[in-house]
Amino acid sequence: MxxxxxxxxxxxxxxxxxxxxxxxxxxxxxxxxxxxxxPLLIGIALDRDxxxxxxxxxxxxHCLCIKKGYLxxxxxxxxxxxxxxxxxxxHMRDHxxxxxxxxxxxxxxxxxxxxxxxxxxxxxxxxxxxLETPGGIFAAxxxxxxxxxxxxxxxxxxxxxxILNRCLAQVAHSKFRFFGGREExxxxxxxxxxxxxxxxxxxxxxxxxxxVDCLPQSALHLS
Amino acid sequence: xxxxxxxxxxxxxxPFGLCPLEAIRYNGSAEQAYFEGMRGIRQxxxxxxxxxxxxxxxxxxxxIVAGAGAGGVAGAGVGTTIGAMFAGVGAGxxxxxxxxxxxxxxxxxxxxxxxxxxxxxxxxxxxxxGAIDGAIGAFGSAYRSVGKAADTVAxxxxxxxxxxxxxxxxxxxxxxxxxxxxxxxxxxxLGTKQHRYASxxxxxxxxxxxxxxLMSEVSFLNGDKVVYGTPGSIRIDVLDITSDTAFDFKFxxxxxxxxxxxxxxxxxxxxxxxxxxxx
Numbered sequence: 001m002x003x004x005x006x007x008x009x010x011x012x013x014x015x016x017x018x019x020x021x022x023x024x025x026x027x028x029x030x031x032x033x034x035x036x037x038x039p040l041l042i043g044i045a046l047d048r049d050x051x052x053x054x055x056x057x058x059x060x061x062h063c064l065c066i067k068k069g070y071l072x073x074x075x076x077x078x079x080x081x082x083x084x085x086x087x088x089x090x091h092m093r094d095h096x097x098x099x100x101x102x103x104x105x106x107x108x109x110x111x112x113x114x115x116x117x118x119x120x121x122x123x124x125x126x127x128x129x130x131l132e133t134p135g136g137i138f139a140a141x142x143x144x145x146x147x148x149x150x151x152x153x154x155x156x157x158x159x160x161x162x163i164l165n166r167c168l169a170q171v172a173h174s175k176f177r178f179f180g181g182r183e184e185x186x187x188x189x190x191x192x193x194x195x196x197x198x199x200x201x202x203x204x205x206x207x208x209x210x211x212v213d214c215l216p217q218s219a220l221h222l223s
Numbered sequence: 224x225x226x227x228x229x230x231x232x233x234x235x236x237x238p239f240g241l242c243p244l245e246a247i248r249y250n251g252s253a254e255q256a257y258f259e260g261m262r263g264i265r266q267x268x269x270x271x272x273x274x275x276x277x278x279x280x281x282x283x284x285x286x287i288v289a290g291a292g293a294g295g296v297a298g299a300g301v302g303t304t305i306g307a308m309f310a311g312v313g314a315g316x317x318x319x320x321x322x323x324x325x326x327x328x329x330x331x332x333x334x335x336x337x338x339x340x341x342x343x344x345x346x347x348x349x350x351x352x353g354a355i356d357g358a359i360g361a362f363g364s365a366y367r368s369v370g371k372a373a374d375t376v377a378x379x380x381x382x383x384x385x386x387x388x389x390x391x392x393x394x395x396x397x398x399x400x401x402x403x404x405x406x407x408x409x410x411x412x413l414g415t416k417q418h419r420y421a422s423x424x425x426x427x428x429x430x431x432x433x434x435x436x437l438m439s440e441v442s443f444l445n446g447d448k449v450v451y452g453t454p455g456s457i458r459i460d461v462l463d464i465t466s467d468t469a470f471d472f473k474f475x476x477x478x479x480x481x482x483x484x485x486x487x488x489x490x491x492x493x494x495x496x497x498x499x500x501x502x
Contacts, residue, residue: 032450047450050439050458051419071455073449088430134436138464139492142446175492178446 014046014055014095021103024115026215031055036212037118038220039064039203040073040155044106045073054089059110064206065149065199071210074139074146075130077111101191117219120154124163141167141175148189153199154222160193272313283336286345290333291326293346294353298325301354303383305361319363324360325353386463390425390470390499397421398474398501410475417474418460425461436465443491457490460499474501 011030018033019025025043032209034043041062048055052122060073078088086102087094092115098169111126113198127147130136136143144167152158207213266268280287299322329349336345338476384392397417404416424438429435442449444456451458471479471486479498487496 045450049419049422049451050415051422068445068447070444070449072444072449074447076448089426134464138467139448141492174494177488178492 007019010052010092011048014092014099015052017041017099018046018057018103021100022107022114024216025160028071028212028215034062034212035114035216035218038208039199040070040116040118040123040149040220041210041212041215042112047073048123052092054091056089059106059112061112061152063146064210064212065146065153067202067206068217069206069209070085072142074143075111075126076135077130081117082097092153098217115123117221119221119223121223123150123220124159125201143162144171145185145189149192152193153203154197155196156222160189164189164193244324249355249446261278280334282338283340285333285342286336286340287330287333288344289335289345290329290331290352292326293328293349294325294329294332294356295322295351296325297353298322298328298357298360301325301357302361305358306364316364320360320364321357322331328352328356386437386465387468387470387497389428389435390437390463391422391462391502393424393428393497394472394474395501396424397472401474414474418472421472423458436463438462438464443487444493445490457486459487459493462491462493467492469493469496470499471496472499 004116008030013032015027015033019027022033022044025035028034028041028043031046031048032043033046034041036042041064044057046055047058048058051079056078057079058073059075061071061075063074086105087098090098090102093114098150112118112123124147127143131140131143144163147163148167151157151163163187168182173182176182176185299318302321302324303314303318305321307314329352332348332352333345336348340348396418400420401413401417404413408416425437425439429437439461440451440458441462442451442453442456442458444453449456459469460472462468463470469491471483471487473479478500479496484496487493
């Protein structure tokens with residue numbers, strides 16, 4: 001790889017390099033490799049810092065069940081299996097030497113398999129595992145929110161309600177400020193659990209807003 | 224995660240070089256004792272032998288070579304056996320240590336042999352000496368291995384900095400770096416360099432000594448983590464996910480404004496925001 005001189009050129013180059021290593025993901029934007037799996041986007045973000053001289057590759061998902069209009073980094077993981085053996089950040093000067101090894105390791109140890117269809121159970125288990133980590137505990141509310149809607153969009157209201165109850169038991173009251181309060185969150189969730197078709201509409205609206213039609217696709221099955 | 228604190232980051236242990244106690248760890252260590260001992264051996268044994276002229280060594284050269292060879296073989300054999308008995312050494316390293324010790328032992332045996340000693344006698348004496356020295360070497364290595372493990376455990380149990388104190392120390396170091404960044408920089412450019420230095424230092428620390436749940440330069444929007452540069456997002460200098468705390472570095476004259484605090488709390492799940500300024 002020739003190291004491009006511009007920031008934009010460098011971003012495009014490292015994105016292409018990574019895409020070559022993980023062909024089941026498509027290039028969504030520079031530094032963002034994704035595929036669509038039903039109501040989820042799954043992929044790897046090559047998140048840079050302000051200096052632009054290094055980037056951190058991280059696995060993540062984005063749940064299309066929530067109206068946002070921008071890409072979020074849920075289930076943000078740098079797999080534990082490689083956390084202590086490979087660099088957390090890749091400096092641009094080391095990119096050519098390191099990206100292949102890191103990319104293949106990340107694809108092999110991805111919290112969700114990247115190359116096949118998934119089941120709702122697999123996805124919810126991945127969320128549960130993440131919720132046991134410090135990062136998951138820190139961002140628990142947004143992850144419970146996504147779990148509830150993922151179960152609800154499949155019409156699994158019992159599972160969704162169960163997750164809602166776990167959420168209320170484990171998340172501090174102050175964290176619900178993004179929803180206007182705890183009671184408002186509960187009301188919103190109950191109304192959405194009862195209306196899976198409305199969540200389907202949100203999924204398609206978000207997919208259209210984020211322009212994800214060009215991405216590789218696989219299915220998310222109930223079981 | 225948090226193996227360096229036995230899974231409990233709230234206990235605030237810190238084995239890194241930022242800790243002044245690190246210097247104490249190496250004072251009087253096994254390594255220093257080893258090298259001090261080797262220096263003594265050279266002064267008391269090797270140097271006098273060299274000084275006693277080549278004339279002494281010359282007639283014993285065949286004995287030295289024979290003793291070293293036999294000692295090496297015998298020492299390697301004994302070292303393999305002993306090394307395999309200790310998880311901290313292993314058969315391969317045991318063979319190497321035993322073999323080297325045996326070579327030295329056998330060679331010394333040949334060196335100290337009486338005039339007229341046959342090569343066969345030197346092989347026999349060298350093999351015996353090599354086996355003994357190989358055993359001593361392999362046992363010594365095992366002892367050092369056990370000692371090192373004990374040292375490591377002792378180091379891990381030494382209380383040092385909390386995450387907040389670590390971030391403060393990083394800010395202190397970024398503050399003292401200002402002179403090296405040059406006097407011709409604008410305050411804004413200098414602040415950027417100091418932020419970047421602090422971020423890199425924190426990442427290097429965690430890469431080397433384990434994740435403490437401190438994330439540098441993290442972007443949020445409406446409670447969600449987002450990629451750098453997402454329109455409308457805010458960026459936190461250092462996020463401590465173990466305590467829901469955001470640390471905002473301030474290297475210039477301005478301080479942390481109430482607006483900035485409100486902005487961080489509006490967009491990220493943190494509960495508290497701290498200004499961190501070099502002390």
